[in-house]
Amino acid sequence: MSYKKSCVALALMLCAQASLADPIAQTKGKFEDKFRQLDESLPTPNIYRNAAGEPGQQYWQQQVDYKIKASLDEEKRRLSGSQTIHYKNNSPYTLKYLWLQLDQNIFKPDSMAEVTSTFGGGSSPNNEMPAKISLDELRNLQFLADHELGYQLDNIKLADGTKLKFVVVGTQMRIDLPKPLKPAESLQFSMDFAFNIVEEDAVSARSGFEHFPDDKRKGGNDIFLFAQWFPRLVAYTDYEAWTNKEFLGSGEFTLEFGDYEVEMTVPADHIVSSTGDLTNASEVLTKEQQQRLEKAKTAKRPVFIVTEQEALENEKDDTDERKTWRFKANNVRDFAWASSRKFIWDAKGYQQGGADQPFVMAMSFYPKEGGDLWKKYSTESVVHTLEVYSRFSFDYPYSVAQSVNGPVGGMEYPMITFNGPRTELQKDGSRTYSQAEKRFLIGVVIHEVGHIYFPMVVNSDERQWTWMDEGLNSFLDGIAGREWDPQIPWGVEARDITDYMKGDQQEPIMTQSDSVTRLGPNAYTKPAVALNILRDVILGRELFDFAFKEYATRWKFKRPTPSDFFRTMEEASGVDLDWFWRGWFYSTDHVDISLDKVYKLQLDTKDPDIDFERRRKEEQDKPMPIFVELNEAEGKTTWVERNKDVTDFYDENDRFTVTNKERNSYQQFLADLEHWERQVFERAIEENKNYYVLNFSNLGGLVMPILLQLTFEDDSVQEMYIPAEIWRKTPDAVSKLIVTDKTLKQVVVDPKWLTADVDVENNHYPRQIIPSRIEAFKREKSKDLVERDIMQDSKTKLKEPKAKD
Amino acid sequence: MRLILLVLCCLSLQLSAHEMKSAITKVLFNQRTGNIEVMHRFYLHDAEHAVKKLLDKSADLIAKQSTRDSFALYVSSHFQLKSDGQDLKLSLVGNELDGRFFWVYQEVAIPHQLTQLQLRHNSLQSLWPEQVNVVNIEGRGKVKTLKFTPQQQWQQVQLSN
Secondary structure: OOOOOOOOOOOHHHHHHHHOOOOOOOOOOOOOOOOOOOHHHOOOOOOOEOOOOOOOOOOOOEHHHHEEEEEEOOOOOOEEEEHHHHHHHEOOEEEEEEEEOHHHHHHOOEEEEHOOOOOOOOOOOOOOOOOOOOOOOOOOHHHHOOOOOOEEEEEEEEEOOOOOOEEEOOOEEEEEEEEEOOOOOEEEEEEEEEEOOOOOHOOOOOOOHHHHHHHOOOEEEEEEEEOOOOOOEOOOOOOOEEEOOOOOOOOOOOOOOEEEEEEEEEEEEOOOOOEEEEEOHHHHHHHHHHHHHHOOOOOOOEEEEEEEEHHHHHHHHEEEEEEEEEHHHHHEEEEEEEEOOEEEEEEEEEEOOOOOOOOEHHHEEOOOOHHHHHHHHHHHHHHHHHHHHHOOOOOOOOOOEEEEOOOOOOOEEEOEEEEEOOOOEOOOOOOOHHHHHHHHHHHHHHHHHHHHOOOOOOOOOOOOOOHHHHHHHHHHHHHHHHOOOOOOOOOOOHHOEEEEEOOOOOOOOOOOHHHHOHHHHHHHHHHHHHHHHHHHHOOOOOHHHHHHHHHHHHOOOOOOHHHHHHHHHHHOOOOOOOOHHHHHHHHEEEEOEEEEEEEEEEOOEEEEEEEEHHHHHHHOOOOOOOOHHHHHOOOOOOOHHHHHOOHHHHHHHOOOOOHHHHHHHHHHHHHHHOHHHHHHHHHHHHHHHEEEEEEEEEEEEEOEEEEEEEEEEEOOOEEEOOOHHHHHOOOEEEEEEEEEEEEEEEEEOOOOOOOEEEOOHEEOOOOOOOOOOOHHHHOOOOOOOOHHHHHHOOOOOOOOOOOOO | OOOOOOOOOOOOOOOOOOOOEEEEEEEEEOOOOOOOEEEEEHHHHHHHHHHHHHOOOOOOOOOOOOHHHHHHHHHHOOEEEEEEEEEOOOOEEEEEEEEEEEEEEEEEOOOOOOOEEEEEEOOOOOOOOOOOOEEEEEEOOOOEEEEEEOOOOOOEOOOOO
């Protein structure tokens, strides 16, 4: 294409985009409607998802059931399997082909993720400096070079043996159906698959093996985590049809719900933790282990099914024997498992009550490296999560909830989560952990188990919208964390996000996962803070909790989109929140409300005998002009002082002197007032209130409620809440009149730092110097007691004070 | 000839809730004190893991002042400011724990007629290639944000008055 042509094409494209994005535009003037209703930006409601944000009257989703047999070759670190898939087309459309996700293909050297991975991890190129490569990166490179990765697929056929034509497109595969699959029809097909397992520490994945070379067994041991491990049907939806977007790494996935029967054959000394119920416990567990499980059901504290001693024995030896573990899981959207001979296993029953799932078994699997940290806190954290999350959503819907320690820092699947924190081996052979690691374990278990609710049951699409599960889940894990121990700082305070929000490098929350540059603040912290503000500042807990629970229960085992969340929260709370979604989720504005000025008004009484005297007083209160002051100081006298014999009327009567002319006109003014006018006027004069006008400007762009703290001369304090709607006509600046009996001394906007206002200094009137962190630090070095080395100090012996010489 | 090695980044960023692998720094032109104040904020959990690798296994940010001081020293040697190629010598003011964050403070007097600033911040990047250090420059017009990855060593900003 020539340069000229491409310019024209580009211009046309830009026009088209602009007109598509916003058909209604302010084409003159600068007014920006921060309260513009969101409906025009949301998808049109229809019979599948309605205007209330509910599943519509003809809501549908596909059903996909799997029967999988898998076999782990520990020596080769290879998993092979075969699966039969039963696909039920509940959609009103006829399908000519099916799409499957092949997530293991992301590790292939020619995958889109690999080929498009950029120099510098997303930063702009820099030509001036020599680049560096780390050992971690070299390890990654070498692992990819040494291993053949990705799926090996075979034998893809229908139940009657008909071979199916298929095309692999990166991390996806299209299977062409010999006969189109009509609405309400089902199809059964099968395939064999195998792949070499990645070393998680080398390639940084969401599953894989971790090697422990120092274990006593010859060659060491591994922990295997299997997730995104079998070819899975891509979700087919009413809003996007096939959600067949290439797997690039950041955006995770969404899938269909279905029933799973999975059997995995592993070395006989392995312990398997998996999605689902174990259906052949008598074949794979000893009698004693089964009895311990029974005991765990009613235990107050976790009971060991495999003790540390037993796990240590296991990890010393080897076996040629193999065992097959069988699991069954209904209504799950995915299936993951873990296997190792290193696992210690503990369990504790949780009676949650309710009709759906009165009993849940909470369990943890971890190697000796997890140590006391895991023994004490993992399973207990699982139970705590269920208690808190169920209150905000629905009863935990599955029979087990598990936390497994392996190489993955934190990742979730139905009924099973992978969590990374460990203890440190000290020189004396003991295992210790820091306070930060303890907080991390409790926090990450809460977070990952929380994901079993969002998005494993409330099935949002993580590949498109990370915030829908991470944001909601970070909001809830903050609540669960603070209910565990409010002394521990769990984050998601409004002030934690201000530095991110005021910067000029960020994207709106409503950005597809793979395009977000910093997922932590964008998709976790910012939406979590937004929901905290919505709950505790804007809606209040009663309205928010009702609406949030409504969202969760509406979309339990269904597939919500952002608009369903936005609509439900508004619909159920009865509060128009379009401005809030626009500001926090659709824009990169930040909060910075400045209280620029406060001035006092005084009502004129119109009565000249009062008003003229007031003005005289005002005149007298003005400071003396410097000219007069200096002349007096020099001893200069004025003409008037020197000529006191020359006087007239005006020496006795100043310009504030009242005459009957003014009094008559005042009486006439009163006589001319309508009856109601006179009443209002007289009352106002009698009450003699103070009228204050507060001028605010919105420097950050994001409209928010104005939280005021008014302090009066008598030191009384009044809190005042002005809803965000005050900004609707003039979003850049507003004035507010405050009428009070008292005299105002000080006004502070958002004194408790609840709204993520990025500049606290301009929240004070009169202005107050807010010291920077460094100024504050210099003033008083931190006296935080947590800094004391109590472990060391407690060894101090009591001493007699030294006697004076 | 300068040595140029190719860099490949990790296949996929592992998404875990609590390992942020990012730090944020505020560079504040504080007219009140006449100083450029530099305030680095690290996630305590990141810093805890880092000190065990940078120092030794017994390092403990919460319990030991010596660990905190060593880590602050490490950070101060991985953050630099220049103006017209001249080093602005930052002094290390101190460090403190605050909730889930660890802060390191540095400062230097604001030089006369400063119109541009070159910055570098590569703390923790030799440990973790995915470490991103974000720097906000505040107090001279609109907030400017710079993002430092291991490949982004020196960056420059023009300052407004």
